[in-house]
Amino acid sequence: MSVGPDDDRVVDLDDDLAVLPDQTSDDTDAGWGEWRTGDDDARLLEDRPPHW
Secondary structure (H helix, E strand, O other): OOOOOHHHOOOOOOOOOOOOOOOOHHHOOHHHOOOOOOOOHHHHHHOOOOOO
């Protein structure tokens, strides 16, 4: 039996299987313990530097 390079090998893949999620839970505000509200304008105005 002759074994060739991997380029010649046929591999059947299951396209329905999600290998990795697009974004992990620790890559979100909730993952860092912060809760995001719909409107950040009030917080941004409060955190504005005094020279603005």
